[in-house]
Amino acid sequence: MHFDSQPANAWTPPGPAMLFCPADRPERYQKALDRSDVVILDLEDAVSPEDRVTAREALVANPLDPDRTIVRINPAGTGDYRRDLAAIGDTNYRVVMQAKAEDVDSIIDTALQTVALIETPLGATRVNDIAAAVNCIGLMWGAEDLVAGLGGKSSRFGPSEERAGQYRDVARWVRSSVRIAAAAHGRFAVDSVHLDINDVDGLVAEVRDAVALGYTATACIHPSQVDHIRAGYRPSDDEVEWARQVVDGSAEHKGGVFSIDGQMIDGPVLRQAEVVLARAEALENVPAGEPAAEA
Incomplete structure (x- = not known):
């Protein structure tokens, strides 16, 4: 295993709004990049398994600015993970986001600058070691896969509960752990997506909290969320x-x-x-x- 401080030439997000885009929808690539600070071309959850071959072909055939692009790859240990890395080898992209990151060696194995996505119980327990990997440049966390891994059914309190719409305490603990681990090892931290596109007030509140805690960026799933994220990160x-x-x-x-x-x-x-x-x-x-x- 190799552990080190952040490389001097490590990539950092050029702005706070990171927008996910399905990698099998190349007609959306440039639009997503134009509307955001960073586009995350998604080869994992946003693409059905039967469409991943097409998605990789589109990734190679439709290049974007590598300084503003991250490619989310499938979890280590899967055939899709290896095929994703092979496809990226035919591009100029140099930053990947490893889904369901759980193992230090798998981060190092990408041989690319890697944002580790902490979204499983095992990943959450290993977040400090993962953050220390030499080519881990940042951390992000995800709530839904985390809760699924716990055997739960919701990361947030329901509409009839006292803290309606807010994250449950386990999700908040992982969010805090990711932020602390990132700071401890000099990595940037990306806050999770707000899935309810129409809940602008909830998004704004989470962005404000992320800024107060020193997050570098917030990921999103819809272009309408970008301006609210930018406004929240910009000091008055x-x-x-x-x-x-x-x-x-x-x-x-x-x-x-x-x-x-x-x-x-x-x-x-x-x-x-x-x-x-x-x-x-x-x-x-x-x-x-x-x-x-x-x-």
Whole structure:
């Protein structure tokens, strides 16, 4: 096994909105890329087993910008996994997302920069080891396969329950574990999809929470969700102004403790301000999207 820090030339998402696109629908490839920051061409769940040969042929025949494309491959140990990697070898794509990641060796085995998708009970228990793999550049998590693996029936509370629409605690634990493991090993983290396309308030609330926890991006399944994700990740003018005051004040006070409008500013707050400015700079050339609706 090989473990190392993040490679100096590791790929990072150019924006926060990652849109899934079935790999057997090449007529949608460019449209999906045009509407998002990153397109995830899906060879796994979005494609029926009998259509995967066609999907791989389409993947090779319809190239997209490799700097803005991820290919989701099938789980390790399957014939589809090997055939997926062989097809990618005929393209310029260099980033894959390994579905149902459970094993460190299978991440290394891709020989590509890999986003590990943590969506099974075994994967969740091994997330720290997986994040440490030398070619693991990021982590994402998924709720539905996780719950299926638990023998459960729903990742979220039902409409008649007190926390209607919110994730159940086991799903939230995996979401937190993925975020912590990614941070511990210097990997970026991608939040899971919000399956209810019409639930804009729920999507906005989850995006806000993801941003508060330091997620880098949120995946989505429909173009209508992209603008809400972009708006949620973009710091407001007030946040940017506060962050600049904190950074400038820290320089003036030579890193010592000081206050702004009654708020004590110390090392942790300074780092939070630096993150806000870094996020604003990273999103400078990303379309602004629509203002997020109140949750």
